Amino acid sequence: MTTPAAIEIAGLTKSYGDHAVLEGVDLVVRAGTIHALLGSNGAGKTTVVRILSTLLRPDGGRAAVAGHDVVTAAAAVRESISLTGQFAAVDAILTGRENLVLIAQLRRVDDAGGVADALLARFDLTDVAGQRVATYSGGLRRRLDIAMSLIGDPPVLFLDEPTTGLDPQSRLEVWRTVRELAGHGTTVLLTTQYLDEAEQLADRIAVLHDGRIIADGTLAELKALLPPTTVEYVEKQPSLEEIFLAIVGHDGASPMETR
Amino acid sequence: MTTHVLHDTDVLLRRSLRHIVRSPDTIITTAVTPIAMLLLFVYVFGSSIDVGTDSYVNYLLPGILLITVASGVAYTAFRVFTDVSGGVFERLQSMPIARPAFLWGHVLTSLVANLTSLVLVVLVALAMGFRTGAGLLAWFEVLGIMLLFTLALTWLAVIPGLTATSVDGVSGFSYPLIFLPFISSAFVPTDGMPGPVRWFAEHQPVTPIVNTIRHLFAGQPVGSEGMLALAWCVGLLLVAYALAMRTYRRKIT
Numbered sequence: 067m068t069t070p071a072a073i074e075i076a077g078l079t080k081s082y083g084d085h086a087v088l089e090g091v092d093l094v095v096r097a098g099t100i101h102a103l104l105g106s107n108g109a110g111k112t113t114v115v116r117i118l119s120t121l122l123r124p125d126g127g128r129a130a131v132a133g134h135d136v137v138t139a140a141a142a143v144r145e146s147i148s149l150t151g152q153f154a155a156v157d158a159i160l161t162g163r164e165n166l167v168l169i170a171q172l173r174r175v176d177d178a179g180g181v182a183d184a185l186l187a188r189f190d191l192t193d194v195a196g197q198r199v200a201t202y203s204g205g206l207r208r209r210l211d212i213a214m215s216l217i218g219d220p221p222v223l224f225l226d227e228p229t230t231g232l233d234p235q236s237r238l239e240v241w242r243t244v245r246e247l248a249g250h251g252t253t254v255l256l257t258t259q260y261l262d263e264a265e266q267l268a269d270r271i272a273v274l275h276d277g278r279i280i281a282d283g284t285l286a287e288l289k290a291l292l293p294p295t296t297v298e299y300v301e302k303q304p305s306l307e308e309i310f311l312a313i314v315g316h317d318g319a320s321p322m323e324t325r
Numbered sequence: 326m327t328t329h330v331l332h333d334t335d336v337l338l339r340r341s342l343r344h345i346v347r348s349p350d351t352i353i354t355t356a357v358t359p360i361a362m363l364l365l366f367v368y369v370f371g372s373s374i375d376v377g378t379d380s381y382v383n384y385l386l387p388g389i390l391l392i393t394v395a396s397g398v399a400y401t402a403f404r405v406f407t408d409v410s411g412g413v414f415e416r417l418q419s420m421p422i423a424r425p426a427f428l429w430g431h432v433l434t435s436l437v438a439n440l441t442s443l444v445l446v447v448l449v450a451l452a453m454g455f456r457t458g459a460g461l462l463a464w465f466e467v468l469g470i471m472l473l474f475t476l477a478l479t480w481l482a483v484i485p486g487l488t489a490t491s492v493d494g495v496s497g498f499s500y501p502l503i504f505l506p507f508i509s510s511a512f513v514p515t516d517g518m519p520g521p522v523r524w525f526a527e528h529q530p531v532t533p534i535v536n537t538i539r540h541l542f543a544g545q546p547v548g549s550e551g552m553l554a555l556a557w558c559v560g561l562l563l564v565a566y567a568l569a570m571r572t573y574r575r576k577i578t
Contacts, residue, residue: 172420173420
């Protein structure tokens, strides 16, 4: 309870016409943690993220990011956040480096070029830095997208389904990046529909269902909600994903996936 | 805050100018249709059209300039739409940048792109025998009217760019704009048109604007029609700007 809250949501509601998407969402995300928002398609995860990133006004309730109200202090919220939306929001006509420089200039960081080069190196994008993003694979785009979100070191990062549509290797790369971020003290709110993703990455997991948070806790706490485990012996079969990764190699040592 | 607007607009302007440099076909395509019309009307239909002057290309050019802008602003709508549908818009809106900068970046880009297309069209017209007795001042007046007209149509184009749900919807708005000069004094004098058509032609904005530019090119005084043209341009600009900003504010809140 000592860490301050990076995100505080209380009684948040939002409807589209007659269709109520959020019916009173309560959630607290502690600073420096990765909090997963888990829910099926259409559960309202993206709506929550859009409200928190000041793109959408809530109908009721309140939400604060880094201590600033998302409605009354939207400008201050924007100073504290970065959004990586569901679809890689990159400029396909510009090169990877130009995309990074663009965001760095808009965030008024000193030495935009230097910041861009450092991020290119950190995300293994140096080799494709001069190519137009239109030629990038989905995984490369996503990596660039996340790199763009880190410019200016915003303390709170929203990742909206960051691995949807990615191949297994790219997915693992994104996971590695997210873990690294949390190591640097960034607060991450991650929405996902993949259970294993939440399990792998998140310090805490909140389940959004029918417009409300129906469960919120660490993985251990969520497991405790179920009846005690019984021990059974089952022959371990490799999953297709494990086979796939074993065949093609998944240590990330060869990130060149240029096409 | 003002410096933020200027800085952010400047960054976003340079971004979308880079788009144009990377795909110069947008400027060429914009210029090709009006140039084709110019060739068609001067060399094919021109011999049968009597406009009371000896040079049909001189008569025709002002209307062709307006058509150039009308087809050029479709690309502005398209560029805005691409940003909105591709997520770049949301990324920018979630960042601490000046709110108006996104639109101004696109609007100023439109001015640069359309002026380039206009220069191309005028060059072709010169090669086809277009001659003008306009002095420097008259040229500046033509430039001023074209800038106002381009700004007005650009702000109009911003609206479908922000609201369209498909690419087809984006480009659709420009067809009436391109068609409007045909029912005006742009191609033939309005005198010979039947009553209601003539009434429409003489009371829509294209006619006074075209006539004013024609007078300026001919080195003649523009008279009250010049004021009318200016009033149309400024009026259209204000209405289009207000509508576009209202659409934008609804979109971002």
